[in-house]
Each structure stands twice: as C-alpha cells, then as structure tokens.
Amino acid sequence: MKPLPELAAFLEGLPEPHILFDTQYRILAANAAYRRQHSPERSVVGRHCYEVSHHFAVPCDQAGETCPLAQSLLSGQRERVLHLHHTPQGEEYVNIELSPLPGPDGRPAFFVEKMEPLRVAQGQPGAQGLIGRSEAFQRMLALMARVAPSRASVLLLGESGTGKELVARAIHEASPRAGKPLVAVDCSSLPDTLFESELFGHERGAFTGASASKAGLVESASGGTLFLDEVGDIPLPMQVKLLRLLETGTYRRVGSTELRHADIRVVAATHRDLEQRVQDGSFREDLYYRLCTFPILLPALRERLGDVALLAPALLERVAAPRRLAISAPALALLAVQAYPGNVRELRNLLERTALLCDGDLIEPDHVRQAIATGRRSTAPPASVQLPALARAPSTATSDLKALERDVLRNTVARHTGSRAELAQHLGISERSLYRKLKALGLGQGQGDGNSAT
Incomplete structure (x- = not known):
C-alpha cells in the first residue's frame, strides 16, 4: 500500500520539518525542511527514521528513547515526545508530534511526524542555554x-x-x-x-x-x-x-x-x-x-552527574572569558565524581576557582584538586548519595580515574562532528596523543578523522 502523492506534495510546502513513514519505520517522503536539517547531501527516502534522526541501528524504544510510533500503535492516537536528534550542526532537542493515518482496515498504516527544535536546550556543550543529556534532565x-x-x-x-x-x-x-x-x-x-x-x-x-x-x-x-x-x-x-x-x-x-x-x-x-x-x-x-x-x-546535579562533562566546558567558557581554557579528560573525570551539594552553582564556582589557579591553557587534575581544597565548604556527599569508587576509596583512585578518563574520551569522541585536529584541540592534547588514546580504546581510524564520530 502506497500513500497518496498529494500527501507528499502537501508536506513539501510546510515550513517545519515533516516526514511520512510506514509501520516499519521506513521514510516514504520528507519535505525540504527535514532534508536541510538532517541529510542535505543524501536522500532519506527508503531509510529508517531512527537511522537518520538518531544514528541508531534499532528503533528508538530499543535504544533508550521513547518511540512515538510504538506509542501511537498502542493508543491509535497522536503522540508527542521530546527527542535528541543528530543534525549537521550537532545534536539538538526536538519536539516530536506524530499523527497516525489509518489504512482501509482502520488501523494506522502511515505516520506523519512533525519536528520543532527546542532552541532553549542543548545536548552538547554550549555557551548559553540549558545543557544536559541525562535521563533526569530530559524528563524535566x-x-x-x-x-x-x-x-x-x-x-x-x-x-x-x-x-x-x-x-x-x-x-x-x-x-x-x-x-x-x-x-x-x-x-x-x-x-x-x-x-x-x-x-x-x-x-x-x-x-x-x-x-x-x-x-x-x-x-x-x-x-x-x-x-x-x-x-x-x-x-x-x-x-x-x-x-x-x-x-x-x-x-x-x-x-x-x-x-x-x-x-x-x-x-x-x-x-x-x-x-x-x-x-x-x-x-x-x-x-x-x-x-x-x-x-x-529540577533535578539536583548529583542526579545528573553524567551531565558534568557537558556543563563544565560551557560554564568554564563563561567564567574564564576572555581566556580560552580547555579541560583535560582526567580533570573532567575528577570533576564528574564530586558531590556538589550546591548543585550547578557550586560547579560554576569550582570552575572559576580552578581557572584562577591555572596559569596555562589546559586545566589538569591538580588544578581541580587545589580548587576543591581551597573551598570553604566540604564537598562530602550527603549520606544517601552513592558516588563512584574514585570519590570513596583513595586506594583505587588511579585505576578508577583512568576508567573515567576512558569513558569521558569515548563520550566526547561519540559527540564530535569535526576533524581529528579539532578534537585534539578541544581535548587539549596533541594529535599524536589523541591517536594513541583512540587506538587504546579500540576506536577505528574513522573516529574523529574528519566526519561525525557518532
């Protein structure tokens, strides 16, 4: 069964990104706004919506997202969700509105999906706006x-x-x-x-x-x-x-x-x-x-510690201007395991102290430790908060810090959309050091080598 060509023509004239797809997630039509936003150089027709929008190999609900198609098949009604989409400009939060179109048997046969970017939030480091990717942040x-x-x-x-x-x-x-x-x-x-x-x-x-x-x-x-x-x-x-x-x-x-x-x-x-x-x-x-x-x-920062790696560069840019400071992966890993009873405000203050204690262009773990030590308030977590082993067991700090560094680097590479040279500059290391780290992580030559690493 094929959709009416008039429907595809109607979608083409709409200003917001729209796609038409079937129950198997296959895109049957995409208007110009969607093509510009998600795939300006390659046709999307015949590809799966989750592949184009999310770079997933499986449907959204099998990759940790809420799938509006799956919800609509259950309810038979229009569904709205918030998704994090890949675009040529990076990842963007997008309001999704999905409307089912019934077939001859009355059951949904096709779906029209409208996308509206949520400009006030980002899933990547940025100088302004709300920043985060954690589940608690996305619920909010x-x-x-x-x-x-x-x-x-x-x-x-x-x-x-x-x-x-x-x-x-x-x-x-x-x-x-x-x-x-x-x-x-x-x-x-x-x-x-x-x-x-x-x-x-x-x-x-x-x-x-x-x-x-x-x-x-x-x-x-x-x-x-x-x-x-x-x-x-x-x-x-x-x-x-x-x-x-x-x-x-x-x-x-x-x-x-x-x-x-x-x-x-x-x-x-x-x-x-x-x-x-x-x-x-x-x-x-x-x-x-x-x-x-x-x-x-609003979730406490201890409920969204995975967002610290995104928040820290953005906050550092605000508090250290006009200096252009970078944070090393080990320093970022150390920041990610603090308790932050003062939440994002405390993280901002810690970064401002760290920047003042750093004379060079790269913040290292020693700068973070010194900034923590000079803080008047203890960063010990509340009794109910369970932190990673690095924050609880000094004897295992070295191995845990290396593990956290690998996780931070892997996540940074996954989000990076530029060249390897740009990635190395962002991390504050040489291209040669980046190559060794990528090799140690088992990431291929294509990762961080000119195209999106996602």
Whole structure:
C-alpha cells in the first residue's frame, strides 16, 4: 500500500520539518525542511527514521528513547515526545508530534511526524542555554516543552543552585510571550513594607516618600512573564493579594481605587517545602494550589552527574572569558565524581576557582584538586548519595580515574562532528596523543578523522 502523492506534495510546502513513514519505520517522503536539517547531501527516502534522526541501528524504544510510533500503535492516537536528534550542526532537542493515518482496515498504516527544535536546550556543550543529556534532565525538559506554549502557571521546585531562573527564562523564550518582557521578582529580598508597592506600584502620595506615581513589576511584565523567585518567602499578608491577581488577573496600585488588569503569565520558584509550609500555616493553601498548576522538579546535579562533562566546558567558557581554557579528560573525570551539594552553582564556582589557579591553557587534575581544597565548604556527599569508587576509596583512585578518563574520551569522541585536529584541540592534547588514546580504546581510524564520530 502506497500513500497518496498529494500527501507528499502537501508536506513539501510546510515550513517545519515533516516526514511520512510506514509501520516499519521506513521514510516514504520528507519535505525540504527535514532534508536541510538532517541529510542535505543524501536522500532519506527508503531509510529508517531512527537511522537518520538518531544514528541508531534499532528503533528508538530499543535504544533508550521513547518511540512515538510504538506509542501511537498502542493508543491509535497522536503522540508527542521530546527527542535528541543528530543534525549537521550537532545534536539538538526536538519536539516530536506524530499523527497516525489509518489504512482501509482502520488501523494506522502511515505516520506523519512533525519536528520543532527546542532552541532553549542543548545536548552538547554550549555557551548559553540549558545543557544536559541525562535521563533526569530530559524528563524535566519534556515537561518544560509541554507547558511552555500554554498560559498555565508553573511552579519550579528543587534544591538551591539547580538553575530555576534559567529554566524560567527557557519557558518564557519557548512560549508565545517570548517577544515581551520577562520580569524577575526576588521575593526573599523585598521587605514586607515594600513588597506590595514593588509588585503592584503606587500612586503619588500613597505613603511617605511617594513623590510620584510608579508602575509596579506586574505592570512592567505586561504581555510577558512574571517570575516570582523564592515564592515561599512572600509575607503572609501579601499572599492574599497575589492570589487575587492570579485568580482574577486584576490588581490595584497602592493608594489607588482603580482596578487594573494584568496580562501576565506567572512562573514561580522555591527551594522550600511549600506543602510543609501550608501545614504549619505560613503559606496559604489556596495560593499553593493556584501556583502549582504545573509543577516541575529540577533535578539536583548529583542526579545528573553524567551531565558534568557537558556543563563544565560551557560554564568554564563563561567564567574564564576572555581566556580560552580547555579541560583535560582526567580533570573532567575528577570533576564528574564530586558531590556538589550546591548543585550547578557550586560547579560554576569550582570552575572559576580552578581557572584562577591555572596559569596555562589546559586545566589538569591538580588544578581541580587545589580548587576543591581551597573551598570553604566540604564537598562530602550527603549520606544517601552513592558516588563512584574514585570519590570513596583513595586506594583505587588511579585505576578508577583512568576508567573515567576512558569513558569521558569515548563520550566526547561519540559527540564530535569535526576533524581529528579539532578534537585534539578541544581535548587539549596533541594529535599524536589523541591517536594513541583512540587506538587504546579500540576506536577505528574513522573516529574523529574528519566526519561525525557518532
């Protein structure tokens, strides 16, 4: 059974990447946008979708991904997932929307897949945006991709230092409000006497010192997103006024009787246990449920240690500029086994100290050890956290460090899309040293030798 040619012609005219494939994952048609993004020099028709998009030899659900086709065959309905796709520019997170097309027997016979890149996150080191590949990171990212296009209030939960403001910005930038302001309110830094005035504004003469009318942060965020950071610290008397804003979309400036309307989307964040604060009476239950329309838990860095090798180069680029520093594979392996009770913020601080302690262009393990030793806070993990042997047993540190170095190098080679010379420069070693390391890993000549190593 073949699909109608009119369907392929229709897909060709769509601006987003689209493919048409059958129940065996074979691509039957691909529009120009898909060809440009995934295979500009080679035809994709007749190839498997998982081969082109993921460079997998088996379907997604057999390689650790969620397969929308498998889900659609079970549900018979449209399915949406978040995937990490290979492109000529590197790996990109992509929102997938798959729609089944029924055959004569009413069962799905063909599938149309629409792809929309999620520009706010990356699966490779980058100077900006959210970075990660771990399962915990991808779960968080999938929730973000779901809620961003909506108007729903979002509550970001998690430990301090996990990047809540960065996630809030990513949600804003992936929403229809991206062209309007994102206004952040640090609820923990505003005293009770100023909170209402800062949030809602005030009229001239409303209180001593109010010599002129002033718009509040809610008004400044009009059309955009209001980010309430550390929302658990909002004074109890102010919580009822915030609740009214969320429920009715209206507010009054201090000293005014005029009812104003707010066109805002609210994203709130806290590291506190709001449910416990509701129980002890310091946080209103109705406000909690109004804010918690769509909660997202940000994972601690100890839950995504595999992402340290991606985060470290990106954070180093930010904290060491204008210097151009590289991290050796052993140093990266040592960074990957720290506990980081302060999460990404602590990793950033550690890298900044490391950069200051390094006089050359390459960060080595000794620089990392010295930076750890100069830290005022112990990096010992909580009792419930199990770290690799390197962090727990000094007697086996050398062998474990070499094993970690091999893993880091293997993963770096797998993601590299440039030449061997570029790979050696990225790792801070010579091409000759890189050749020896690749040979020791049993990787062929083609790995890191001019084309994608994935």
